[in-house]
Amino acid sequence: MFSKAIVRTPSRSMGRGITEAGLGCPNMDMALAQHKNYTNYLKNAGIHVTELAPVEEYPDSVFVEDTAVMIPFSGGTAVFLTCPGAAPRRGEVEAISAAVSAYTEETIRMEGDGLMEGGDVLLMGRTFYVGIDTRTNRSGYEQFASAAKRFGLTAVPVPFDRGMPHLKTELSALDAETLIMSRRFAEREEFAGFRKIIIPEGESYSANCLYLGEKLLAPAGFPATAEMLDKNGFTPDFIEMSEFRKMDGGLTCLSLRW
Template sequence: MFKHTIVRRPAKSMVEGITSAPELGKPDHALALKQHDAYIEALKACGVDVLVLDALEDYPDSCFVEDVAVCTRAGAIITNPGAASRNKEKDYIVDAVKKFYTEDQMAYITAPGTLDGGDVMMVGDHFYVGLSERTNAEGIDQFTKALAKFGMTCEAVEMKEMLHLKTGLAYLENNNLIVGGEFITTPVFEKFNRLEVSEDEAYSCNCIWINDNVIVPAGYPKTQAKVEALGYNVIVVDTSEFRKLDGGLSCLSLRF
């Protein structure tokens, strides 16, 4: 069960954030704030407290706070984001994370290792980490050693198409896994009860489980129906403005 979440408010500068889909247009900051408000309320409805951090105008993508830390039941790991324009965001999350962990429960990924939290999927005390354009082998090696100190394990996942591992995966606990795109045929995930997402709803792979609730993005009825069929309480949140920056539901919070 999760008790805590950390989010960061979207900066006005988000209109200049990184995107692989310029055809979607630039984000509307005012609408993004409203969507972020709804996201925070959804988190609270799942029974967690929410620490809301101020926007960082110097970092357009900084609302995607998941990428700068990985918070576990036993310790936290400050990452080293692989995108140059985002790398220093990690320096602004440390104080917030230290509100919940002691110094000996902290670890840090350092250069030449890179690691984005969006490439990390937690399944109990085992972690799957995508080897992506943002997360390299050295980063995964450091992450594995840090987890070992916390009594946890890790394995790397080869990937070729997705931005982040969790672009195409969402673990819903109880062995249930939302899976899409290239990960549908990845052997390591065959042992899970897989909810396959069709290409036309690919964005909806990025859902989040919190205390037997599942938050899903608005506009993807087939995925929503599959999650509801498993008995979860589903909360729908519109993330259209964050999608324009390649961001989804999991990207917007740290959950622990």
């Protein structure tokens, strides 16, 4: 499903990043170890991983997914460079642009008043589902939808009320036909065609899983979700994400994949 990925080593300033989790400051030694385990998992899955150096002036820069969205097409991959809705993060886009553009056939940049973070964008088949919230606005969605259309893909807006950082905070893919999600999305018309697995009460963090085609990665420490996945025929690998959870970050946030 993916052959390449970009990750960035966490900066020692990560604890000064944006978070509403209320779980305290991350232990950076643990964060670095967890990030290394994550990177090694991608490599062991057969993915060529480009590892970027930390950027201390941007505490949230480890969450590279928010800076760009990869658009696959028959001739390769285009990259859409975002403009994060969280103003302190906007410099992260320029910090990663050269690395991403080196691997892609075309680079498109957000313009004007458009805002978007990649954590609001979920690709299922040939359709992007784009959360519209405090981090991604309507102008950002429309610019992205226009870019996706150029390459033969469609985009569907998914507006939602505040209460989580991104769409994929509580919604992600388990395979090509199945979504794991919080109850707030269970009856949404946008996802009517998918098989849905609703996460257990109190385990909302476990809704952010990473589907890699042959492999599925889920956050460790959520026993009710693990049991539910098993009962539904899924056998994910589990990885500890405690220090990134403190910063509102999940499994998809830590890499750009294509």
